[in-house]
Amino acid sequence: MRLHWHRTDLRPSDNLPLSTVDSEPILPVYVFDPQILDHAAPPRIAFILDSLETLREWYRARESDLLVVRGSAPEQLARLADEYDADAASWAQAYSGLGRRRDERVQERLDAAGVESHVVHDHLHHEPGSITTNKGEPYSVYSYFWKKWRDREKRGSVPAPGADRLVSPGRDTPIPTLDDLGFETPEATVPDGGYEEARHRLNEFCSEPIYRYEETRDRPAANATSRLSPHLAHGTVGVRTLHDRVVRAREEAPDDEAREAVETFRSELAWREFYHHVLYFNPEVVTENYREYENDIEWRDDPEELQAWKDGETGYPIVDAGMRQLRAEAYMHNRVRMIVASFLTKDLLLDWREGYDWFRRKLADHNPANNNGGWQWAASTGTDAQPYFRIFNPMTQGERHDPDAEYIREYVPELRGVDPDLIHDWHNLSLTQRSRAAPDYPAPIVDHSERREAALAMFEQARGEADDG
Ligand SMILES: Cc1cc2nc3c(=O)[nH]c(=O)nc-3n(C[C@H](O)[C@H](O)[C@H](O)COP(=O)(O)OP(=O)(O)OC[C@H]3O[C@@H](n4cnc5c(N)ncnc54)[C@H](O)[C@@H]3O)c2cc1C
Incomplete structure (x- = not known):
């Protein structure tokens, strides 16, 4: 046995x-x-x-x-x-x-x-060490990894074992409750778990939304991504089942555009595997920067600003909407994860480890590989990270990806009756304009332009390029 x-x-x-x-x-x-x-x-x-x-x-x-x-x-x-x-x-x-x-x-x-x-x-199609550079080293640049991952043959799904192979334990062992295990009830409405729910979600996503993934995946209000992340994190869906279904969707795609959208979705699955390989070969990244700078990065320590970020009370509407979605649903849309992570590290100048830890505690889909990969990318400390001088502007990000402020108004009720133009211009409004439009919503806690300069100086110091004259 x-x-x-x-x-x-x-x-x-x-x-x-x-x-x-x-x-x-x-x-x-x-x-x-x-x-x-x-x-x-x-x-x-x-x-x-x-x-x-x-x-x-x-x-x-x-x-x-x-x-x-x-x-x-x-x-x-x-x-x-x-x-x-x-x-x-x-x-x-x-x-x-x-x-x-x-x-x-x-x-x-x-x-x-x-x-x-x-x-x-x-948990992965291709195990760590099986996709490497020509010298046999693990990739630190995603685009090269993706090309090999994309073209590599993948094993298909395998059936469940037959009933004749299963043994009965001969006793009933109850599943404990959260309380039994010493956990509080989550403040969020946690997504439904279970393999049946995963199968349902996968089939629904692949029947149609996958064909619009390319154009809708960066619009948080569209809620158009698969929402399979907790299922992949806890294995309620197998990667081969998922991939087989996606390949079928590609075969059934109505046109080239739809086929390309399926390929874009596949490239996200490859990001997941890339980050798992990175973690496998660099287990220390859960606490250490992947990228070495000449000097330590001098992150600020500001518990009040950190708390405002956690509470969704920064006065930057798209950031606050994301942080409140996290608390409400144990989930956050990918584009908004990037925006809030940039805000924590480049506007508040707080250590990415604070953000990683908060996400670890609040996400239903937390897994150390993706969570760490996402944070270190945003903080410019990771593999294939965005360069330190490319700093997201939270106002233009909000305007570009949530133009009608639908997502913002869903999660920030104080802004529900407010015109989208005012919401996207919140940082420029006068005190009177703000209190007239949404008296209960805070003013921006920091000035983005000032903090942007401070972030650049912080990274230049870390790179040993600070002008001390
Ligand atoms: C700061 C930060 C933290 C993150 N933390 C996590 C985390 O703890 N767990 C997690 O699963 N994802 C994490 N991500 C990646 C991504 O945001 C989520 O996987 C995605 O939002 C989940 O929604 P979905 O299933 O609808 O995604 P879809 O767009 O439908 O993508 C399908 C699947 O591809 C994978 N995927 C998609 N985008 C990425 C990505 N950028 N990196 C790695 N894998 C990806 C996920 O497994 C996802 O379920 C993080 C991203 C950032 C920027």
Whole structure:
């Protein structure tokens, strides 16, 4: 018998370690490990609990069950292997430094108990080290990575194991609640979890919105992206299932423009893999700058401005809308993530690690690879980052990507009755104009032009180019 340890693969089908390592009977297990929970946050746990319910239903419908236990993963897995006389265990490869160290401990513990470990690459199409420069080094520039990723053949989806291969644990282990696990109810309405929801979302997205992705993906009010990110983060959809469906959409595309839109969507999937490779080869990036500057970057320390950013009270409407969407939905649109990240690092001059940590706590889709990649890109400290002198202007960004202020007015109720022209000109209005238009909405907490100059000076100092004369 083999234990299958479900982690960020909360689905029965297209699950390589679950279905493909051998033909032994399988006992599925989920472990709530306090060491892993230490790094978790309520939105993600809520999503996981929801997903576990549907996964358990799937097993129960096949006269098996998901065994849910709490405690240290190495100890629990060794104990269950002993209790059920299992001689093997399988799980999907982790890519972060922390995850890989934990897996080594599990493997050592199982080795000692005479249990064979099958650790399988499952979350990515192409495992780290398989897409490299001609010299065999990992890429630090996305565009070259993308060309190879795009043209490389991809494995197709694999079916779920048949009911005849599943074992019943012979006892009922309830799924704990958030409270049982010591987490508060999230302030956000967390997206629905579960493999069925993921499948539904994927099919809906690929039936039509994918063909408009190119023109709509940067318009947050259009809500036109796939919203599959929490499903990819927690593995309620397999990457092969997703890709197979996207390729089918490309084959069925009505015209060249629609086909190109599908290709643009595929390029976003490649960003995800690129950042996972970066993290795999550079595990220290979760806390350290990827890019080395001559001197340390002298980030400011300003708890009040940081709090205003977290609360969506900066007086920059598009920034505040994004930060409030995050708190309300445990999600934020990609364009707006870029804008709020630029604002934190280049307008408030606060360390990207503050932003990364806030996103880690608030997003249902947080994963260290994408979250870190996004933050370090915006802060000009990452691989393939935007150059330090290209600083987003939050007013023009808002005007360009949310011209009618639909997104802004959805998340910032104080601005609901206000004309979009006034909203996009908020920083230029007089005190009287502002209090007449939206008395409860704050004035900008900083002057963008001044802070832009300060950010350039901060980076020039870090580059050893500061003019000290
Ligand atoms: C500062 C910052 C932090 C971010 N943190 C995260 C995070 O913690 N988790 C996360 O999944 N994404 C993160 N992203 C990337 C991106 O914003 C989200 O993946 C995307 O908004 C999710 O919405 P969607 O599923 O509708 O995306 P779609 O546009 O439908 O894209 C499909 C999938 O492609 C991947 N993807 C899309 N854009 C990117 C990107 N820029 N980088 C890497 N992968 C991408 C995601 O897996 C996404 O689900 C971050 C971006 C920034 C700028």
